[in-house]
Amino acid sequence: MPGPVAAYLDGHQNGRLHLQHGPIELLIGVDGAHSLELEAYQRALAFALAHRRFKTVLDELVAELPLLRSQARPDGVEPQGAVARRMWRAVLPFASEHFITPMAAVAGAVADEILTAMLLGFTAENRPNRIYVNNGGDIALHLEQNASFRVKIAREDGADLGDFTVTAEDRCRGVATSGRGGRSLSMGIADSVTTLSDSAASADAAATIIANAVDLPGHPAVCRAPADTVVDDSDLGARLVTTGVGALTDQDIAFALDKGEAMAKNLRLRTLIERSALFLGRHGRLVTPPHPSAPHIPIPEEKLYA
Structure with a gap:
């Protein structure tokens, strides 16, 4: 396997950094300083730190792969590597009630680790205003002052499902999406579930659990x-995963989304997530904080309901 590769995605050093090693592919941005000179300095330092940490991430994960592919248990063995520990800790809140392996949080955990490596190179007073590490749609965020990050949600076919914005005032610092349209297998039938939590690893694990809950067990249209x-x-072994979904009635979709929404609300009450957007066909559900001043996901109603 070729070693880690780094490149400026926009063709110059003031653009975004692209890091790739095997299945891991990161897109990193650093911006928001008060001057172009300071922003260039912060970006160059952050990118160098990201590249240095990224070089060993895949090898560290491979070294513990059998454990990371095993079912997580509350009394199980904690992995040794930094990224592996992030994965294990992210799935642990779900391990007593659901089948889940640390691999459910791998993309988010890698993003969190690279973000942390960058921030360690700065004092608290000199940190970049905004850093984002996007690992295939699972995103770790650093936001200060008035910085914000806009996330656009789209179906696998490219249809626009709306967007939301994370601000520096939000507790959320991680975004993740799971479902049938993602890179991983799903035991549910959701097209996508986008979830916000305090870290990308936590959002990754929670999105997996919610996406699995959007389901119609035994339905003849589900393959x-x-x-x-x-x-x-696969870390899921012989467990059944969804390979196709045929025509569903509005009632079928509503039933499946009801189950996913109930799971998302439960996780929000347990403070494991902050917000979640669930989609199946042309239908969708939002789970957001209940108070009027809470941030919300401004998705047009016609995009949510057929």
């Missing part, structure tokens, strides 16, 4: 197969 027949060496 399933053992995970290890779809993807070799």
Whole structure:
């Protein structure tokens, strides 16, 4: 396997940094300083720190892969590597009630680790105003002062499902999406579930759990197969994953989304997530903080309901 590769995605050093090693592909941005000179300095230092930390991430994960592909248990063995520990700790709140492996949080945990490595190179007074590390849609954020980050939600076919904005005042610092349209297998039928939490790893794990809950067990329109027949060496083993969804009635979709929404609300009450947007077909649900001043996801109603 080729080693880690780094490149400026926009063709110059003041653009975004692209890091890739095997299946891991990161897009990193640093901006928001009061002057171009300070921003260039912060960006160059942050990118160098990100690249240095990224070089060993994949090898560290591979070294503990059997453990990371095993079912997480509250009394289980904690991994040794920094990223692996982030993965394990992110899925642990779900381990007593659900089947989940640390791999459910791998993308978010890598993003969190690279963000942390960058921030360690700065004093609290000299940190960049905004840093984002996007690992295939699972995003770790650093936001200060009036910085914000806008996330656009789209279906797998490119249809626009709306957007939301995370501000420096929000407690959220992680965004993740799971579902049938993602890079990983899903035991549910959601097209996508986008979730916000205090870290990308936590959002990643929670999105997986919510997406699995959007389901119609035994429905004839839902095709399933053992995970290890779809993807070799899947961490899900012989558990059934969704391989296709045929025509569903509005009632079917509403029932499936009801289950996912109930799960999301439960996780929000447990403070495991802050917000979540669930989509199936042309229908969707939002789970947001209940108070009037809370940030919300401004998705047009016609995009949510058929």
